[in-house]
Amino acid sequence: MKDLEELVKSYEQEMVETLSKLVSIKAVNVRSGEGQSEWDRVKFLEPILKEMGLDTKVVVAPDPLVPEGRPNLLAVLPGKDTSRTLWFIGHLDTVPAGDPSLWSHDPFEAHVEDGKIYGRGAEDNGQAVITSLFAVKALIEAGIKPNVNIGLAFVADEETGSEYGIIYLIQQGIFKSTDMAVVPDSGDSEGSFIEVAEKSMMWLKFKVMGKQTHASMPGSGINAHKIGMMFALSVDEALHDNFSDRDELFEPPFSTFEITKKEANVENINTIPGSDVFYMDMRILPDENLDDILRIIDEIRTYFEYEYKVRIQLEIIQRSDAPAPTDPEHPLVKTLASVIKETRGIEPKVGGIGGGTCAAPLRRVGIPSVVWATIDELAHQPDEYAKIENLTKDALVFAKLMSRME
Ligand SMILES: [Zn+2]
Structure with missing residues (x-):
């Protein structure tokens, strides 16, 4: 059996290239006033998932603004127990670039420099798509059959409320109450914070x-x-x-x-x-x-x-209105924390902050969800980037989590 760590490291160049291509396919949320649908990104990613041997499915949410609807791309790697799925949720849409003069390079052409991939959506949420996708690839190539199904859900419409993304998937009955979810859409530079809860918010x-x-x-x-x-x-x-x-x-x-x-x-x-x-x-x-x-x-x-x-x-x-928190003692939280400790030598903090990710609607229907990623938190800012070292580091954490979760 091949070593997961070596496998993930060997993917580094491919991960950089795949994320760069993804960033260069524009998918600004149509509801932000200037965008397009997520279809081009789905057409780029689906063949990659198929090539890995995964069964894929595109769930299209009808949207009056987009004649062809809003696509949500799903792929599942079957586990030993096929009744439950550990999902990894990444969102395909981005926010607009904002003032272009604040960017050092074209925000919609990936630019690689100093170990970073710059571009709108590189971190939010391209990194999540790439790290979870290559974690599954490592699992397959290592010949590891996970205990539970591993699901990838690359969703639409996160930046303007998720009505045509994760909420639509929930309404369509895609998720079971026994499923679990990882949402790599918030975190810190060390990967030392696991979010299990959020506050309600009112303005x-x-x-x-x-x-x-x-x-x-x-x-x-x-x-x-x-x-x-x-x-x-x-x-x-x-x-x-x-x-x-x-x-x-x-x-x-x-x-x-x-x-x-x-x-x-x-x-x-x-x-x-x-x-x-x-x-x-x-x-x-x-x-x-x-x-x-x-x-x-x-x-x-x-x-x-x-x-x-x-x-x-x-x-x-x-x-x-905030959903009830995911139990900090849930095996998903415990397993993720132990994988982080083992690979990084740090004891992650488990808690609640900001909120507003795909985890909220999932928690609302009772699906235990953790939000975790290693990012410098540049979402929505000019010169947004994803660090190349974080691509392999997070993919390794996800691959180990996928292989151990029961
Ligand atoms: Zn995001």
């Missing part, structure tokens, strides 16, 4: 309406700015008091409620503003109910409207 806009008047005659108006500040601080204090639980899985280990953006009001100093607009950003521990938060805000709003004769409008700009 709120408040508009406080009073009555504009001359600053020398406050009695004839209602100062929306002054009352807005009092209202903002009341909401801030009430939320911190009522939702102060701690969960050491998270960093920071508590819910955050922050008053952030403030819209400009009047032009001149001698006018009392008639309206005042501010925003809050909230990252909430998954055990808390977002409706309870909205209820408390509403009580304060009612009090302020009665007491200060203002009107206060509340708009939910964004709301995402």
